[in-house]
Every structure is written in structure tokens, then in C-alpha cells.
Amino acid sequence: MKIKELALLIEGTIEGDDNVDITDLSGIESARHGDLTFAMDEDKLTLAETSQTACILTTKTSRKSIKTLIRVHNPKLAFLIAYNAFQGKTLERSFIHPTAVIADSVVLGKNVRINAHVCIEDDVVIGDHTTIESGCVVKKVCKIGEHCHLYPNVVLYENTILKNQVILHGGVIIGSDGFGYVRDQGSIWKFPQLGTVVIEDRVEIGANSTIDRGSLGCTIIGAGTKIDNLCHIAHNVKIGKNVIMAAQCGIAGSTVIGDNVTMSGHVAVIDNVTVGQNVSIGGQSGVIGNIEANTSIWGSPARGVGKIKRQLAVLAWLTKNFSVLSKIVKEKNTTSS
Amino acid sequence: MKIKELALLIEGTIEGDDNVDITDLSGIESARHGDLTFAMDEDKLTLAETSQTACILTTKTSRKSIKTLIRVHNPKLAFLIAYNAFQGKTLERSFIHPTAVIADSVVLGKNVRINAHVCIEDDVVIGDHTTIESGCVVKKVCKIGEHCHLYPNVVLYENTILKNQVILHGGVIIGSDGFGYVRDQGSIWKFPQLGTVVIEDRVEIGANSTIDRGSLGCTIIGAGTKIDNLCHIAHNVKIGKNVIMAAQCGIAGSTVIGDNVTMSGHVAVIDNVTVGQNVSIGGQSGVIGNIEANTSIWGSPARGVGKIKRQLAVLAWLTKNFSVLSKIVKEKNTTSS
């Protein structure tokens, strides 16, 4: 790609030699001759100058360089846009591996790619430009949209619905039975799990995460939401749009997570509560009640971030002053008795 | 199914038109013409009346309805029994997909179903009416009982024993090597993991959970126990009967969990301890010692539920009254010096 073409695409201004061709993109450490890289600050810029990079994306305000620069508002975002432009040029053709087992009733869109040892059961519909990698299993009546990507060994239980541009990483299980039982006279009976899962547009789900089907209704993951590895979403949970959920979080049954919520890793949310929009939840928090929108919480059980920080500081102070405190309490006990 | 037949089965009394046929079961929101649904309270009953449902299971005491009711002791349990009756009628025939790889020495019972790309190694025995879905791998000398169901991509390491009516969801790994090492002179040596796993009757294990084989003995999951998604059971653990374990719990090596224990999500129990019968463990608890039977614990480290709630309340109170407390301590310091 010509550097002028690139600068236009990312709305940047070229500084230095504009007769450069970009052949690939890479991080500073691994940049080869002809590569484009990016530098968010001047230390990184210095590092990039010592590399073989052809051109550096950097901020509007950073110093001049011996290398060709493209100055943009957000170098990381510009790098991403450039990357997508490069990727877009290698759109892959339709391909179905001969070992894939695909039921006769399956409907395939254009340019669908299905790799080795995949199994697709009856009445599944798969949209255009979708890729299903080796070892995936798609059970009956699933509907998969356009431009989806299922990495190896993903499992979709029956009736699962993926809308468009959904990415599921290796080992993800969607639509497994929810954890629903009825206790009666000392025995535990499995309650039927008849619902489905709907994964909306542009959702990405990390490796080995699991999303249970609704019990009688639907489990929903809202558009644009990103879920990291090894997360668990229980039956009938509704997750809003553009939620960011870091690794190993778990959301219990029927809970509602509002739009734009951000969770650090290892967070647990109990069943049947509502977490409002834009809530930010610190790592390892345990959410045991409804949470008001636009708040920041932390701890197990979760409290306001300011509150729990004060409580931790007070506990540390009390421990430091324990000998005095115990003397005061002892004297009070003596004078009271 | 005739409504009279159904009422007999679930020990209910019909109120209204008893000339109705039930064609399927569903939740209130998705009920179609001819469906049976259930309503636990009067709000749900009102909702059900506006649906196309043919008949509503409800409590002995709820109000009358324009729709046909069947009054029962526990509508949810009755719905479950009705569901099982419907399911029982569609028992599936024997089926082995031509892509399945099954060693010559494998012994298959009656009506076994094995789907695409399954691999079953030497000397495995599989009981009647068991289903093994696509992508499962069953290693040497495993014994699988009757009416078991392995969902896609389950892995059983060698010598694993599943008794009857065991359900393993997608991606479950049973019998992987335990985490056992011997440190010697700065190096870490793998200790042989020669034991097995026994999963007793009616156990259900959620998607992507992992159960390690015993080191020299056995890991055991007791009859009727239900384990949710992404749980980890280490080597030589003994889990009792009818235990309920929510998602993402982990039990460390050689620990014993008594019958009827209930655990919320994200609980961790250290190695070599015993949790007594009927113990209830709150979410994210960290159990670091033996726990007496019939108690309720919470927190990390876990304490009695009453105790930890008081401690949290006291910490909140101390934080609120911090300025007074610090004044008292400062004055005491002054008068003492």
C-alpha cells in the first residue's frame, strides 16, 4: 500500500519521505523492512527509530524523527484501521473440507469456509462469509449470521442464534443446559432447559467460555459485547451492549447486566439482580444485590470503590494501633464492672 | 397426551374444560396453541391467561381462571414430571455415524448412539441407551453405564468409570492427570498419576468442567450430585451424594465434601480437608480448614455466615466513626506518654 493512500484512510499527515510503500504491519520489536508500526510516546518513538520500520504512526504532538512519520489523533486506533484495511484485501474463498459432515438440510451462504472434522446437524442456516474451523460441532436448527468466525472445537447446542460478525474462540460452548434443578423429598430433579441463546452482532467470546441456554426463555449477549476467556454466563442472563467482561467472570441465572458495564477478572454476580448501565466492577468482586447505574464498585461483597478503600485503610490503622485500643477497652471493662 | 392422563400422572386436579389435548410443553412467553405451561404465582397466571397455552399448571390455592387449570402441590415439579413423560416417548434408536472410529475390542450395549468424528479406544464398554455426541474422545478401558449422555467434545481419559444416567456437557474433561509434583534440588518432577475417576449414578457435569484422576487412588463424584460449568475437581477428591456445586468452584486434592453440601459460585476449598454433610457455602468463599456438618459459611477465609456479617457491619461502623476513634487513640497516646 502506498503511504499516501494509507494517510488518507487514517486521516493522518505525512512528515518526511512520502515515497514509501507499506508491505506489512508489526509491533516495534518485530518490525521488518517495509513495515508500519506505531509509537504512543517519545520513548517508543526512539525505539522505533532503531528498528527497520518504514514508517511510524505517532501523535500530533510528538517530536520530529529521522523516519517517515504519519501524525494522527490516536496512533493505536489508526494502526488498527490500517490493519483492517490490509486484512480486507485477503478475503477467503468458499471451501468445505471433505471430512466435514454436513446434513442435507443445512443451508450455506456464499463464501462459507468449513474445515476438517466439523459436524453440522439438520436444519442449520449459515450466512455469507462465515468460517467454521476444524472440530466445531453445530447442533440442530442453529442460525449463524454473516462474517462470523468459529475457531476450532467450538460447540453450539441446538437452536443457538449467532447474528453477524460474531467471533467465538477455541473451545467455547454455547447453549449448554442451565443449572436448574428442583429438590423434592431428598432427591434432585433436573428441570427442563428448553430455551435458547442469542448472540448479537460483533460479540467476541474468549476461549473455553460457556454460555447456557435459557430455561424457558432466552439468554442474550448484546451487540458489541466482548467476553474474555473462561467466563460463565448462566441461563436467562441478559447482557447489554458494549459490555467488557475480563477473564473468569461468572454471571448467575436471570441476572441483567446493563449496557457499557466493565468488569475486571474473576467477578461473580449472583442470580436475579440488575447491574445498571456504565457500572465499573473491580477484580474479584462479588455482586450480591442490584447495582445503580454509573457507579464503581469493588470487593466481596461489592461496595462503592471509595467506601471499600476507606474500610481497608481503617482496618490497617486499627491493626497498627491495636495495643492502644485493647488497653482502652480493657480499662473500660474494668471501670464498668 | 390427554389432559386426564396427565393429571393422573402428576397427581393434580383439573379445573375447567377437561377435553383438552396437550401437544407440547413451554414457558409462558413462548407458549403456542395446545401447549402446557406453569404459573407459580397469580402474576404469572395472569400472564399465562393472555398466552395461547391450552392448560396451566398452578398451585392448590391460586385463584380461578378462564383457562383450564391443573392444581398441584408444586407446579414446577409437576411441569418437570410432565416434561419427562413427553420426552420418554421419543426414545432414540441405535445409530453409529460412519466417521466414528471405534476400536474392535469395544463392547456396545443396545440402542447406543455415536455421532460423527467420535473416537473410542480399546477395551471400552458402553451400556444400553447411551448417547455419545460428535467429537467426543473415550480413551482405553473406560466403562460407561446405561442412559448416559456425553455432549460434543467431551474427553474421558483411560480407565474412567461412568455409572448410569450420567450427563456430561460439552468440553468436559474427565480423568486428566492430577497436579502432583515432587520438588528436588531446584527441579520439579511429575509424580505418576495412576488412579481413576468414578462418576456415580445421575451425576450431571456442566460445560468445560474438569475432573482429575486419582494419583494412586480414586477421584469419586457421588450419586445425584450436580456440578455446574467450569468447575475443577482435583485428584483424589471424594464428593458425596446430592451435592450442588455452582459454576467455577474448585476443590483441591484429597478433600472430602459431604452429602447434600451446597456451594454457590467461585468457591475454593483447599486440599486435605473435610466439609461435613449439609454444609452451605456462600459465593467466592475460601475454605481453609475442616467444616462441621450442618453449618453455613461464607467469606475468604470462610467463617460462619452470622459471624462474617457481624464483622462486615462492625468494619463499616468503625469506618463511619473513624474520626472519633482516632481522637480517642491519640488522646490515650498523649496521656500514656
Place this chain on the structure above:
Amino acid sequence: MKIKELALLIEGTIEGDDNVDITDLSGIESARHGDLTFAMDEDKLTLAETSQTACILTTKTSRKSIKTLIRVHNPKLAFLIAYNAFQGKTLERSFIHPTAVIADSVVLGKNVRINAHVCIEDDVVIGDHTTIESGCVVKKVCKIGEHCHLYPNVVLYENTILKNQVILHGGVIIGSDGFGYVRDQGSIWKFPQLGTVVIEDRVEIGANSTIDRGSLGCTIIGAGTKIDNLCHIAHNVKIGKNVIMAAQCGIAGSTVIGDNVTMSGHVAVIDNVTVGQNVSIGGQSGVIGNIEANTSIWGSPARGVGKIKRQLAVLAWLTKNFSVLSKIVKEKNTTSS
């Protein structure tokens, strides 16, 4: 194996009948005629004497026995060495299952074993004596060393590097995309994940754990490190040598874990911090800053073990003495106003 041969190998001294042949190794409970077992203390020795074992490995100082003993410095380590000697004699021959799909450009070493329904994509290199079990998927340009073992349903994304003697248990996913996004004007954009993963010699990774590829650089797991089931290692993490990480831990992006660190289960470490060498981290800890080498920490947020134990004791004491404390505060409030 002759007992004298064995005693030489494990540097032990025989006490009793030295005309015994060892046919197999087992734990005390399951020892059969001709088996070797081990007893770390005198209770275990008594138990072993009642079994059918042919010979018992025990300590230099334990009492005499009616059975043949081999006295060694560390019976558990000696048992392990004996076990490896037995295993070494059954080295398996080259084998490629006809259902495996292997690209023409793949380079296979000597004695490689590849089982059913494996898929190996273009330009992969696999070293001598490596085993790849059923259902594994190895994507483009991966390099797998010698004596590696991939258990069923493991997935390696493209460019993953496994050095020698690496063991990956069932369902492990290596090289999945890191959790990297750029927020811009209310939308979330996926940042390219172009890096790789390097797993060094003798690393073992437990079932269903996930290791993300670097974003622009490398994720590294150091030689000799052992990771338990269901752990999550994020992009660009560097884990040192001989680290022990118990189940369900999670390490966030770009964090550095020093050599010989030990972590109990359910530990979470935030991104971009450094945990020094030889640090010991208690179960369920939440590490939210850099940690000095050679320290022991616990709690969420993690503090020194001594410190957090004192804080917990003080909180318990304050709760016990709450009525006196509240009286003191109330009186102070009265006299102040």
C-alpha cells in the same frame, strides 16, 4: 525388573529378601502381587505390610518390616524415578491414524504418533517422539518440539511454539486472541493480535486452560513451569521458570511472574505488574501491584501473610468487643458535643 537393579537406580539399600522381581508400581490400596509401593511414614508402612505388595520403598529411619524394604532418602521421589524407568521401556512406535488430516507441507520427526480426527495445517513442524491425540487442531506454522504430548481436543492457534517435553492436557487452547480493544466514540474496536506464544521445555498445562497469543510481541511460559486446570494467561504475559500455578488462576496482560513463584488456586493478578522470584501467593489472592521477591502474600487485595492474618484477628477481636467500643465512642461523642 530385578530388585537389585531397581535399588541401584534409586540409590537405595535393600533390607530383606533381595530375590524379588518387580512387575508393576501402585499405591498401597491397590497393590497387587509383585507390585512396588512406597510408605512415607510408619502408619503407611503398617498398611503396606497388609497388602500384596512385593517390596516397599521407605525412609532411612523407619522401623524394620516383614516385607522387603528399599530404604532411600525420599521414598516419593524414588517411586517416581522407578515409575519413569518402567515407563521408558514401553516407548511407542510411529503411528498416524488414517482419519487424521495433515497438510502436505507438514514436517514430521521420527516416532511421531497422531491419532484419529486430528487436523494439522500448513507448514507445521513436529519433533521426534511427539504424540498428538484425537481431536487436536494445530493451525498454520506451529512448531512442536520433541517428546511433547498433546492430549485430546487441544487447539494450537497459528505460529504457536512448543519446545521439548511439553505436556498439554485435554481441551487446552494455546494462542487464542488476546483481549485487546480500542474504545472510540462509543464503539469498541478489536485491536490486532499478531504475536505468538512460546511454551518452553518441560512445561505442563492442565485441562481446559487457555493461553492467549501476544498482541504485538510474545506470551512466554518459562521452562519447567506447571500450570493446573482452567487457568487463564493473557496476552504478552511472561511467566518465569519452575513456577507452580494451581487451578483457576488468571494473569492479566503484560504481567511478569518471576522464577519459582508458587500460587494457590483462584489467584488473580492484574495487568502490567511484576511479581518477583520465589514469591508465594495464597489462594484467592488478588494481586494489584508489583510484589517484591522472596515474600509471601495473601488476600484480596493481597498483603503480606503476617499482616493480613493480624488484620483478620483484629477485626474478629473488635467484633467481639463491639458493645464496649460503641459505648466508648458514644460517650466521647457526648462529652465532645
